Amino acid sequence: MSEIRGVWIANRPHSQVLESRDNIIDAIAFLHSYGFNYIFPVVWTSGYSLFPSQVMGIYELPTIDPFYGEQQRDILREIVEEAHKCDIKVIPWLEYGFAASHLLSGGHILKQYPHWQAVNKEGKKVRHGGLTWMNGFRAEVQQFMWEIVAEIVAGYDVDGIQGCDRLPAMPVSGGYDDDTVARYKTALGKHPPQNPQDKQWMQWRADILTDFLAKLYHQVKAIKPDAIVSLSPAVFPFSLYNLMQDSPAWIAKGLVDIIHPQIYRSNHFSYNQETKKIVKTFDRNSLIKFAPGIAFTANGKDLTIKDLVKCIKTNRDRSFNGQVFFHYEGLRKNNDTLAIALSEQAVGFQPG
Numbered sequence: 001m002s003e004i005r006g007v008w009i010a011n012r013p014h015s016q017v018l019e020s021r022d023n024i025i026d027a028i029a030f031l032h033s034y035g036f037n038y039i040f041p042v043v044w045t046s047g048y049s050l051f052p053s054q055v056m057g058i059y060e061l062p063t064i065d066p067f068y069g070e071q072q073r074d075i076l077r078e079i080v081e082e083a084h085k086c087d088i089k090v091i092p093w094l095e096y097g098f099a100a101s102h103l104l105s106g107g108h109i110l111k112q113y114p115h116w117q118a119v120n121k122e123g124k125k126v127r128h129g130g131l132t133w134m135n136g137f138r139a140e141v142q143q144f145m146w147e148i149v150a151e152i153v154a155g156y157d158v159d160g161i162q163g164c165d166r167l168p169a170m171p172v173s174g175g176y177d178d179d180t181v182a183r184y185k186t187a188l189g190k191h192p193p194q195n196p197q198d199k200q201w202m203q204w205r206a207d208i209l210t211d212f213l214a215k216l217y218h219q220v221k222a223i224k225p226d227a228i229v230s231l232s233p234a235v236f237p238f239s240l241y242n243l244m245q246d247s248p249a250w251i252a253k254g255l256v257d258i259i260h261p262q263i264y265r266s267n268h269f270s271y272n273q274e275t276k277k278i279v280k281t282f283d284r285n286s287l288i289k290f291a292p293g294i295a296f297t298a299n300g301k302d303l304t305i306k307d308l309v310k311c312i313k314t315n316r317d318r319s320f321n322g323q324v325f326f327h328y329e330g331l332r333k334n335n336d337t338l339a340i341a342l343s344e345q346a347v348g349f350q351p352g
Helices: 021-033 054-058 066-071 075-085 107-112 139-155 178-188 199-223 238-243 247-252 268-281 284-289 305-317 328-345
Strands: 004-009 038-041 099-101 131-133 160-163 228-231 293-295 322-326
Touching: 004 328, 021 075, 021 328, 038 075, 054 139, 099 107, 139 160, 139 199, 160 199, 178 199, 199 228, 199 238, 199 247, 268 284, 268 305, 305 322, 305 328, 322 328
Parallel strands: 004 038, 004 322, 160 228, 293 322
Antiparallel strands: 099 131
16 A cells, blocks of 8 residues: 555535535645645534435435535535546545534434433533534444445445544443443443443443444445545544543454544654554554544644654654645645645655
8 A cells, every 4th residue: 555645624614625616626636736645525524414315314314514405516426536537545534423413402413313312421411522422332323324334435436434533432421321321231230330431331332332343344345345444533542531442452353444543733742752652552563554643733733844744754664654634724824835845845745
């Protein structure tokens, strides 16, 4: 596999790329001219699909984000067609994963399916990262998400599918709904502890998410054997303790093809510390699956050009397989300053 030089493409208003086909054509041409070979466009966010979804219709939910519905566009089809003209791989990004909505109420999904609500130990809605969550341990919710994934993989000429720090993921405060509590009692003969970070309770729930990923991975491969299953979890062990993402188990079980831990740090020193943890935590032979996520702006501070180039060099020195940048608009800031700097200072960020 050639080095991954990727970029996430966010939804409006954070990015203008998807607002028109002309914008998509312009963005793809720009990325191609700077040597990028992977894009990760958002297709699932705020409780909406960004493509016409029959699955959403079957569940009596809105079939597409209203903005694109009014335009009568299928942005996923457009972006696949344009990217493949330039030999750029397209891996649709399920940004919201098991999160239902940024709205406190949980939006239209939880209005239609209130029993899908994730519940904390106080019996209240689970909020994390400014989002209200579905119960990712519930079989119906897992089935719903699988059907969305299958619709994308089977219906479009995509090169894979991507989850992030919300798929597979659940805030550690969740799992106190009646269904999950009953399963835990059956499995272990006791009630879940009041401490959501109790080691046994946390690992038991993390294992449910790993099992979900195993099913998703094998089902995706059954539809399209060459499809890449790509994941962008939080960094480990933060990912396990906060979102029950057991990425070492994912790697050990062979359930991910490429992994992009979100090493969103505002300087190279902090970034490098996280790469050291990866090398220490994961088997050396698995490092080729890593192409860490790098944010152009982290904690309100822009990564300098010098540090950005150092991060890329570090990835290569660690035997990682590239990097993915968050996100496209950062390349275009200040008259394309970062893109130009990459082309001048980092090997590979030039057209082949």
